[in-house]
Amino acid sequence: MAKYLLLILFVSISSFSKEAIIIGLDADLSAVAKGGGIAIQRGAEIAINEINENGGVLGRPLELISRDHRGNPARGKHNIKALAKNPNLAAIIGGVHTPVVLQELELIHQNKIPFLIPWAAGTPIVDNGYEPNYVFRVSVRDAEAAQVLLKSAKEAGHKNIALLLEQTGWGRSNQKSMQKTSVDLGLNITYVGWFNWRQHSMKSELSRIKDSGATAILLVANAPEGATIVKEVASSDGFENMAIFSHWGIASGLFTDKVGVEALQQVDLSVLQTFSFLSPRNKTINDYVLASYKRNFDDTVTAETIPSAVGVAHAYDLVHLLANSITKANTLDKEVVRSYLEKTEPYSGLVKTYSPAFTKDKHDALLANDYFMATYNEQGYLVPKLNAKK
C-alpha cells in the first residue's frame, strides 16, 4: 500500500514539474470582434482549468497562450509564425474572422499544426484542399448555414429574398452556398449586394434591395457593419416589413450596444446560433461551465446574459476533444495527434453529444441539424426562437 502511495506521490510530483503543453489562441482580442475572441478564450480556459485539476494531459498541465490579431490577416499570419516556434505547442485555436483563418491555412499546413476552429464559418476553411487536413471545426459551416437561413426564410413565407454580403472570402463563400441552396428550395434571389469593412452607410444597397422586390434580407456581416445595416433598416422608411435573417457573425462583437435595444425591437431580425445556455443539452456540463465562468470571469452573468455564448461553448468542447485525442495518441507529435482527432470517440460535450465529432472525411462537428434561429429579446439578449427550433 505504502509503495503505491509513494508511486502516486512520485508521479504527481513529476507530472507537474514537466513543461506545460501549449495551446495557442490566435483571435481578435482588442478590436471590433473582441467579444467573440474573449468568449473563445474564456471557454478554452474553463476547459483547461478543468483538465488541469484532473491531472492534466499525459501528466503535463495545459497552458493557453493568447495572441491578438485584431481582425487583421497580416497580424494573424505573424502570430501563427510566432506560435509555431514553441516546441510544446499542441494546437492552435482560431478566432471569429473567416478571412484571417483562410490566410493562415498555408502556414498551418506548412507547420503541421492542428487548427481548431470554434467560430469562423467559411466553408473553404474546412474544404481547403490540403491533404492531410489539419483543420477541425466545432462551429457553423456556411454551406450548412445557408440551408438553415434559407429554410427559415421560406418557412416564414418569403419567396423573394436578397443577399447582403461582406466583400471578403467569408461573404463570397456564403454567396456560393446560398445561391446553390436557393435553387434547391425554389427561392428567388432578387439581388446580391456587397459592402466593405468599415463602410459608413449601406443605404444605397438597401434601396436597391427594396427596389428588387425582396421581402427578406439574408445578411452575412460582422458586428460593426451588421449594426450599421440593422440601424439603417430600423430608421429608413419602407423597410417596416423587411425581415432580416442574419448569419451569426453579428453576435461576435458588441452588437446590441451599437444598435441599441429600442432599434432592435423595431426590426424583424433572426440570427443563426448553435448553442444557448438557456437550452442545455447536457445539464451537468452546462451548469459546470456556467458556474466556472461566473467564478473566474464575471459573477453577474446568467444563462441568458453570458456574452457570445457560442464562442465559450465551442472552444470548451474543442479543448476537450483535443485533450482526449492527445491522451489517446499518447504523444505530442502533431501528425499523430491530428490522426487521432479524426478518430475521436463519441463524446458528450456542452454543445451536443458528438457521435463522433470528427472522422477522416468530416472535419465539421456541427451541421445544419445542430443550428437554430435565435432572436433578440426585450433586454437585447439572444434567446432561441422557439418556432425556428427543430
Added chain:
Amino acid sequence: MQKNKPLFKILIQQAMPKVMAMASIVSIILFISFFLFIEDQLNNRHKSQLEQIEKVAVTNINNIASQISNLAKNDLIINSLIDFEQRENYLSVFFQSLKITDSNEVAIGFLNFAAEPIVVKNWEIFEQNSEYFNWRNEVFEQGKLNVDVSKNGVLIAAPVMYGDSPEGAIVIYIKSIQDILSFSSSLGVQVLVDEEYKVMFSTHPNKIPVGSTVGRQMLSSSFSVQSDGKWWKAFSIESLTKAYQDVLQLFIMVFFLLMVVIFATNYSARISARIASQALKTLRDSISDASKGRSPINQPVSRREPSEVVAIKSSFNYLLHDLLSTSLSRDRFESVINSMSEPLLVLDHKFNVVLQNQSMFELGLQYRLSLPDDFDALFPSDTWETLLHSKRLEIDYTFYRSLTSKPLILEWRLNKYISDGEEIGYVLTATDLTRHKSMAFELQMKNKAIDEASTAIIITDMTKSNHPIVYVNKAFIDLTGYSFKEIIGKNCRFLQGPKTSQNKVALIREAIENHATLDVTLLNYRKDQTIFSNNLTLSPIFNETNTLTHYIGFQHDVTEQQKTAAYLKQAKERAEQSAKMKSEFLASMSHEIRTPMNGVIGTISLMLKDHLDEQQREYALIAKDSAESLLSLINDILDFSKIEAGKMAIDNYEIDIESLTRSVHRSFKPNADSKGITLELDMTNIKTPFLIGDASRLRQIMNNIIGNAIKFTEAGEVAIAVETKELDNKKVECTWHIKDSGIGIKKSRVNSIFDSFTQEDSSTTREFGGTGLGLSISRQLCKLMGGDIAIQSVQGKGSTFSFNVILTASNDANKSLSDKNDEKVTFEKVPLKALLAEDNMVNQMVAKKMLTEFGLTVEVCANGALALERLKSSEKEDFDIVFMDCHMPVLDGYDATKAIRNGEVGEHFKTIPIVAMTANAMKGDKEKCIEAGMNDYTAKPIDQKVLKRLLSDWYQKIKL
C-alpha cells in the same frame, strides 16, 4: 608781416565750406532716405515673393497629404487589408493608375501593419531613401498622419485605421519638393533649404542648383530675405548690383548736382568780389586823401559809387570829430564801476540799458539777458512794482523760474537816475544772497533733526572752565525731566548721584582729558531723583586749529533692556531646571513603581509555590495576573514616555525570527485554545530567518497585535503569516500578517486607533479593557525599526494587521542556531555564596528566596555601608558574589561598589563580581552601573529566566 588776402579769396573761403557742407548734407539725406525707401520696397517685394512660394509649397504638400489621408480612410482600402484573395485584382490596377502629382519621381505604397508592402509603385525610389525618414512610430503607434519634408524628399504617410487600431499605411514619397512645386520668378532666386542649408527647391536651378548649400558667404555678398517655414527655411536672393541699381543711378545724379553747385558758388563769388573791391578801392583812396589833408572826405566821385560807401564817408566825418572829445572821461568812469563786485545797471524809462558794469554784464551773459526785451525775466510778475515802491527787494528766482531753475536769490536796490535835476531813469544794484540763504536753511534743517531726535543729545563748551552745557535737545529734557533753563550753563555733573559708579565717572573724566571718545553705561538721576541706566556715548569736537572746543554726548535709557536680559536669563534657567526635573521624575517613577511591583509579583510567585488550598490558589493566581497586567501597563506607560522623550533605543543582535515567532505563537496557543479559537501559523514564506534585530521589541509588537486579535475574536480563527523579502544592501523586510475573524474596525476609525489612549470605540474600553497605548507603542516601535503597521478591516468580519520592519541579514546563521540551542541547556543549581545589599524588606525577602531556590547561600545587608563592613570583616572564601541594589540609604550601590573596587574592604574583594539589582529600568542605568564598577545588571521586578541565565553565566566564570 602776413599779407592780407584779396576779397575774392575771402569770399570763397567763407562761403564755399558752408555751401559745400549744406549741399553735402542735403545730398546725404536725400541719398539715405532714397536708399531706405528702395530697401524697404525690395524687402517687401522679396517677402511677398517668398510668401507666395511657401504658400504654393504648403498648399501642394497639404493637398497631397489630404489625398493620401482620404485614400487611407477609403473603405475599399480598409477592406483590402482583410480581403486577401481579391485585393490583387483591384489594388494593383488602382495603384498603377493612381496619379497624385505630375512627377515621375514619386513612390507610392500601401503597406501592412509591419510596413511590408502590399501594393507599391516606383517603390525602389523610396527604398533608396527610406533610412532618412522616421515615420513608423507616429503612424503605426499613434495612428497619426506623418508629413516630412527634407533634402531627401517629401514623405507623407497616413495610417489605415481598422476600428481604433492602425493596421496598415498609405505612404507616398516624392524624391524632391522640386517635383511638386513649379514657380517662375522674375525677382532674383528663391530657394527652400533644410536646417543644413541644403537647397531643396530653387526657382532657378541653373543659378542655385538643388542640393547645393546656401552659405553664409553667398548670403552676405548678395541681397537676401529669409523666412522660416514648418519644414524649411526660405530665402529670396538677388545680386547686390541688380538689387540696388536704382540707388546707384541716383548717386551719380546727386554727384553731378554737387559739382554744379560748386561751380556756381565760385563764379558768383568772383563777380561780387570784383564789384566790392572796386568800390572799396575808391573809398580807401578818398579816406587816405582826407587824412593827409585833414579835410573832409570827398563827396561822391562818380554816380556809380554805391550809396553805402557814400553814407560811410559822411558818418566817418562825424565820428572823426566826436572821437577826440569824449574818449578820455569815459575810460575813467568805466574802470570805477567795473571794480564793483555787485552788478550795477542803469536803465532809462523804457528800460533800455544806459550803463552797466562788468559784473552786470557777466550776469546778463550768464542768463542770456537782453534788455529791454527780457525785463520781465529780470523782474518777473509784480516785483518791479514792489521794488519801485520799497526801493529794496529780495527776489528768489527759484520761485518764479523766469531766469533759471537753479537756486538764485538777488537783493535789488533802486535809486533814481537823475541828470540835470531831472529824473530820466533808474539805477539798480544787486546783491547775490543765494549761498547765504542756502546755508541758513541747511543749518535750520539739521537743528530740527537734532531737536527731534529720540536720542538724548547734549553739547558742552570745553573752552570754558566748568564745561557748561550749551545745548540739549528735547529728548534730553524728556529723559531727565529738567527744563532748559535749569540745564543751560551748568556742568552735567548734576545728573550723577550717590549710586552712580565713581569708577565710571573717573572713566569719563579720563576720556575728556585725553580728548577721546567713550561709550559707557552708568546710573544717572532724573530731576525727581529716580534712577535710570544711561548708555552714554561721548565724542569730542575740534575746530580748524585742532583745538578741542566742544564735547557732544548721546544718551540712551537702557533700564528696560537690562531688565529684560536679566529676566530672559532667569527664564532659561527655570526651563532647564524643569526639563531636568521631568527626566528625573520619569526615572524615579520607574524606580518607585517597579520596586513595590517587584515585591507584589515576587511574593505571590513564592506563595504559589507553597501549599495552598484550591480557593487560595485561585485568589493568588488572580492577584498575580492582576499585578502582571499592572506591570505591563506600567511598562507601556514607561515605554511610551521613553518614546516621547526620544530615549527608546533598539538593540541589534542575532535573532531567528522563525523561532521567535514560534515562541510567541506557543505562548498564545493556550489562551486561544481556551477561547475555542484556532491559532494558525504560516512561516513558509520566511526565506531569510537569521537576521540582526531586537527580538524583545519584535516580541512586544507581536504580543500586542496577536494579543489584541485573540482578545477581539470570539469565534473562528486568528492566522499569523510571516514573510521576508530581501532588499538591497543586505536589508531584509520582514512582514507579519495577523488576520482575525473578530469584531473588526469601522473604516472611519482605522486611522485613529493608533493614537495614544484610543480604542476603536469608547465602549471597547468597557468591554475589553486596556489603555489603548499598545498599538501606538507598537507602531512607534515599527517605525523605529524602519517599518509600519497597516490595517485592513471590515467591521463585523475581522481585521488583518500587517506590520513590517527592516532588518539586516545575519552573516553567521550557524551562530544564531547555536544561541538558540543554548536556551535549552538544562539548569543546574549554583552553589555560590552571595551577599545581598537591599534596603526594602519585601525585595529582600523576594530576592533572597529566588536566589536560594537557585542554590545560593544568601546573606542580607540593609545598605551599602553595612555591606562594606560585612565584607571588611570577612575572608575571601565567605562570599563569591555580591548583589547590589543601587538606591539605598546611608551609602548607595554606586558608591559602595566604587569603595569595593578601590580596595577599601581589602584586596581580596577588589575583583569580586558585583551584580546590580535595580528598579531603574531607564536606558542608561546599565551603563551607569558598569561605570561604577559593577559587572552585570538585572532590572526589578526580577525575571526568573533572566536571573537563571545570569546565575549560570557567573557560576561558570567564578568556578573556572
